[in-house]
Amino acid sequence: MSAILLSAVISVVVIIIFQLLIKLLRVKYAYHGLPEPLEDKHWLLGHLPIFSNKIAGQSVVDKFLEWTAKYPRMYVLWFGPFDARVVLNHPDPIKKILKTSDPKPVNFGQVYRHGIPWLGEGLLIAGGAKWKRSRRLLTPAFHFDILRPYVKIYKSCADILARNIEISVEKNESVEIFSLVSSCTLDIILQCAFSYKTDCQNFCGTIHPYISAVNEISATWNRRNRAPWLHPDFIFYRTAEGKSFKAKCDYVHQVAEDVIDKRRNTLETQGISSQKYLDFLDILLTAKDENGKGMSKEDIRSEVDTFMFEGHDTTASASSWILYSLAENPECQRKCQEEIDKVISETKSGQLEWKDLGRLEYLTQCIKEGMRLHSPVPGILRDIQSPLREGDHEIPARTSVLISINGLHHNPTVWGKDHAQFKPERFSPENTEERDSFAFCPFSAGPRNCIGQNFAMSEERTVLATLLQRFTFSVDKTHKVEKQISAVMRARYGIKLFATPR
Numbered sequence: 001m002s003a004i005l006l007s008a009v010i011s012v013v014v015i016i017i018f019q020l021l022i023k024l025l026r027v028k029y030a031y032h033g034l035p036e037p038l039e040d041k042h043w044l045l046g047h048l049p050i051f052s053n054k055i056a057g058q059s060v061v062d063k064f065l066e067w068t069a070k071y072p073r074m075y076v077l078w079f080g081p082f083d084a085r086v087v088l089n090h091p092d093p094i095k096k097i098l099k100t101s102d103p104k105p106v107n108f109g110q111v112y113r114h115g116i117p118w119l120g121e122g123l124l125i126a127g128g129a130k131w132k133r134s135r136r137l138l139t140p141a142f143h144f145d146i147l148r149p150y151v152k153i154y155k156s157c158a159d160i161l162a163r164n165i166e167i168s169v170e171k172n173e174s175v176e177i178f179s180l181v182s183s184c185t186l187d188i189i190l191q192c193a194f195s196y197k198t199d200c201q202n203f204c205g206t207i208h209p210y211i212s213a214v215n216e217i218s219a220t221w222n223r224r225n226r227a228p229w230l231h232p233d234f235i236f237y238r239t240a241e242g243k244s245f246k247a248k249c250d251y252v253h254q255v256a257e258d259v260i261d262k263r264r265n266t267l268e269t270q271g272i273s274s275q276k277y278l279d280f281l282d283i284l285l286t287a288k289d290e291n292g293k294g295m296s297k298e299d300i301r302s303e304v305d306t307f308m309f310e311g312h313d314t315t316a317s318a319s320s321w322i323l324y325s326l327a328e329n330p331e332c333q334r335k336c337q338e339e340i341d342k343v344i345s346e347t348k349s350g351q352l353e354w355k356d357l358g359r360l361e362y363l364t365q366c367i368k369e370g371m372r373l374h375s376p377v378p379g380i381l382r383d384i385q386s387p388l389r390e391g392d393h394e395i396p397a398r399t400s401v402l403i404s405i406n407g408l409h410h411n412p413t414v415w416g417k418d419h420a421q422f423k424p425e426r427f428s429p430e431n432t433e434e435r436d437s438f439a440f441c442p443f444s445a446g447p448r449n450c451i452g453q454n455f456a457m458s459e460e461r462t463v464l465a466t467l468l469q470r471f472t473f474s475v476d477k478t479h480k481v482e483k484q485i486s487a488v489m490r491a492r493y494g495i496k497l498f499a500t501p502r
Contacts, residue, residue, distance in 0.1 A: 027081075027082050027084060030084075030396045031076050031084050031086075031396070033393060034074070034075070034076045034086065034393050034395070035071045035074065035075045035076070035393075036075050036076040036077070036078070037067050037070065037071070037075060037077075040063070040067075041078060044080075044081060045078075045080060045081075046077070046078025046079055046080055046081065046083075047077045047078050047079065048078075048079055048080060048226075048228075050063055051079075051226040054223055055219070055223075055484055055492065056222060056223075056226070056484060056485040056486070057482055057483070057484050057485075057492055058482040058483050058484075058492070060485055061378075061406070061483045061485060064087075064404060064406065064407055065406075065407065065410050067087070067407075068089045068404070068407040068410060068411055068412075069412055071087075071089075072089065072090055072411055072412065072413040072414075073088075073089070073090040073092070073093060073390065073391065074086055074087060074088050074089065074090070074093055074390055074393075074395075075087050077402075079226070079228055080228050083228060083400075084399070084400075085399075085400045085401070085402055086395050086399050086400070086401050086402070087401075087402045087404050087407065088390075088401060088402065088403050088404065088408075089404045089407030089408050089411050090408065090411060090413070090414065091408065091414065091436040091438040091439045092390075092436075093388070093390045094403050094408060094438055094441070095436075095438040095445070095446075096388060096390075097382055097384065097388070097401060097403065098403070098438065098441070098444065098445045098446035098448070098449075099445075099446045099447075100446070111225045111381045111400070112124075112125050112381065114221055114224050114225060114231075115221055117245070117246065117249050118217050118221070118249045118252065118305065118309075119302060119305050119306045119309065120298065120299075120301065120302025120305060120306075121299075121302055122134070122299075122302040122303045122305065122306030122307075123135060123138065123303065123306055123451060124306050124310065125306075131448075133289055134295075134299070134303065135451065136289075137283065137284075137287040137289065137295065138280070138283060138284070138287075138303065138451060139451065140283060141193075141279065141280040141283045142280075142451055142452055142454060142455055144454070146279070147354075147454060147455055147458060148354040150188075150192045150455070150458070150459075151352065151353060151354050151357070151458065151462055153188060153191045153192050154188055154192075154458070154459050154462035154463060154466075155351065155352060155462055155466060157184050157187045157188045157191070157201070157463075158184060158462060158463045158466035158467065159466065160184065160187070160201045160202075161180055161181065161183075161184040161201065161463070161466075161467070162466060162467060162470050162471070164180050164183075164201060165177075165180065165467070165471065165499050166499075166501075168499065169471075169499050169500070169501060174476035174479065174496040174497060174498045175496065175497060175498075175499055176494040176495065176496050177320050177323055177324075177494075177495045177496070177497050178316065178317075178320045178490070178491050178494045178495045179207050179211070179494060180201075181316045181319050181320045181323075181463075182207075182208075182211050182312065182313070182316040182320075183200050183201045183207075183208055183211065184201060184316075184463065185311070185312040185313075185315045185316040185319070185459070185463075186200050186208065186210065186211060186308075186312040186316075187200050187201050188311075188312070188315075188459060188463075189307065189308060189311035189312045190259070190308075192279065192280075192455070193279055193280035193281060193307055193311060194259045194263060194279065194280065194281045194304070194308075195263055195266070195279055195281065195282075196259045196262060196263065209251070210251075210252060210255050210308075211312075213248040213251050213252050214252065214309055214313060215486075215490070216244070216245075216248055217245060217248045217249060217252070218309075218313070218486045218487035218488070219486050220241055220244070220245045220248075221245075221486075221487060222485065222486045222487065223241070224236060224241075230242075252305060252308075253301065253305065255308075256301050256304040256305050256308060257301060259281070259304060259308075260281065260285075260300060260301065260304055263281045263282070263285065264285055267282070267285060267286075280307060281304065284300045284303055284304070285300065307452070309487075310450075310452065311452060311455070313487065313488050314376045314377060314456065314488050315376075315456050315459055315460060316488075317374070317376040317488040317489050317490065318367070318370065318371050318374070318376040318442075318456070318460055319460050319463055319464060320491065320495055321370055321371075321373070321374035321376070321489065321491075321495075322366065322367055322370030322371070322374075322460070322464060323464070323467070323473055323495075323497065324374075324475070324481065324491075324495050324497065325366075325369070325370050325373060325374070325422045326366060326370075326468070326473060327473040327474050327475045327497050328422065328475055329422050330472075330474070332366055332422065332424055333468065333472065333473065335362055336362060336363045336366055336464075336468050337468050337469070337472070337502070339360060339361070339362045339363060340360065340363065340465045340468055340469050341469065343356050343359045343360060344356075344465075344469065352462055352465055352466075354458070357458055357461045357462065360461050360465060362424065363461060363464060363465060363468075364427075364457075364461065365424040365425065365426075365427040365428060366424045367457070367460050367461065367464065368424075368426075368427040368440070368442075369422055369423060369424045369426055369427060370422070371442040372409040372415075372426070372440060372442070373409070373420075373422055374483075374489055375405050375406035375409050375442065375489055376442060376488050376489055377405055377442065377444075377487075377488060377489070378404070378405060378406040378485050378488075378489050379402050379403060379404045379405050379406065379407075380402075380403050380405065380444060381400060381401065381402050381403070382400075382401050382403065383398060383399070383400050383401070384397060384398070384399055384401055385397060385398070388401075403441075405441055405442065405444075406485075406489070408439065408441060409440065409441075409442075414436075414439050415439075443456070469502070470501065470502060471499040471500060471501060471502060472499070472500045472502055473497045473498065473499055473500075474497065474498045474500070475496075475497060475498075476496040476497060476498055479493070479494075479495075479496035480493055481493070481495055481496075
């Protein structure tokens with residue numbers, strides 16, 4: 001190598017190093033003084049070693065709760081020397097972000113970009129005018145008049161779930177509840193939102209391939225977010241994990257397109273009966289904005305992918321963990337059963353109907369406490385567009401902020417030192433009057449709250465009431481139950497319960 005070429009190479013290296021040092025100093029200065037868990041921080045990698053395992057299991061969940069107890073309002077995590085993420089776990093700073101209706105597009109940053117190959121720019125990921133248009137077009141799909149007839153579908157799907165549980169009862173075995181409930185909630189969303197009937201609950205004791213694909217996709221998404229070296233597409237999609245991610249995305253897209261094509265053909269050949277309510281997919285296919293423009297084929301598929309995922313995975317997580325908590329707390333379970341028996345005995349048909357769900361007050365308290373304790377959606381992210389003042393600190397603009405819902409729900413300054421205990425009375429009327437409305441956010445809050453939260457709550461009440469009317473559940477103490485953070489709060493090894501017929 002000539003002296004001139006060597007000198008040029010050395011100059012380029014020096015410039016790159018100098019630029020990196022300038023960037024490092026700028027980043028460090030921007031977040032200087034903000035609280036951070038220094039005892040868990042590597043000098044170069046930051047907090048990345050905490051998240052080094054492929055699966056974010058119980059140890060990661062516990063570490064977040066440890067940090068929440070020490071820093072009950074916010075703290076900074078470092079993913080390498082240049083990438084900082086501010087974690088919020090108190091109602092005061094969280095509401096400043098969730099209540100904001102910024103006229104500029106919401107920026108979801110790198111984390112949500114990794115989900116676009118799966119979910120497209122549906123309601124979960126879209127921002128700005130695109131999100132507002134979709135939200136306006138889809139809101140009618142979740143009107144109470146449309147939700148009311150769904151109770152019969154919830155009940156019929158829950159009856160199949162109960163029969164699947166009985167198979168284990170007959171064998172005197174515990175039942176892995178998470179996978180069975182997931183199949184049930186998938187069955188419900190397909191029938192309610194898409195008028196699509198399948199045999200997804202009759203898969204011979206195995207996990208339905210769609211559910212398995214969603215589990216793997218969301219786990220890979222979470223893993224990629226924690227691995228900066230996998231952020232560039234040209235690297236990620238050359239790895240075995242990236243290739244598998246793409247194949248799984250292609251599969252779930254095909255399932256969505258089959259659902260769409262079947263419903264579109266039905267509408268074209270038969271139309272919509274005057275007695276038929278417009279379900280979610282009907283609205284997607286027929287909705288037009290103020291300019292008379294409907295949704296594109298790509299937009300429709302993105303919304304279908306989003307609601308097939310969110311409409312079954314989050315409710316499956318919530319219902320499974322609630323059952324687990326009720327199995328751990330037999331007195332609470334007994335009170336639920338007494339209330340369910342009483343409400344059903346007073347109905348003319350002997351079946352739960354829409355008007356009866358509001359009378360299940362104690363069961364509803366247990367559902368809310370279960371979603372607080374186990375947070376079906378562990379956290380959501382935003383890239384804030386303007387500086388955010390928090391106490392004596394200022395979070396810089398364009399910071400990636402993690403709204404830690406699980407941290408919020410376990411914040412001892414909000415919920416007390418007994419936050420890890422299952423206490424449904426936290427949600428009695430007298431105990432909720434003075435509580436900050438942003439202290440409990442299982443469905444997010446503000447303008448971008450979950451559009452399907454009423455659907456989810458009525459589904460969970462119906463499914464849980466159906467199961468608790470037939471069975472008493474207890475924990476299989478030989479089975480290890482461990483939480484796993486993914487797109488939703490999963491059980492790494494499943495949840496095994498014994499079900500005793502009543």
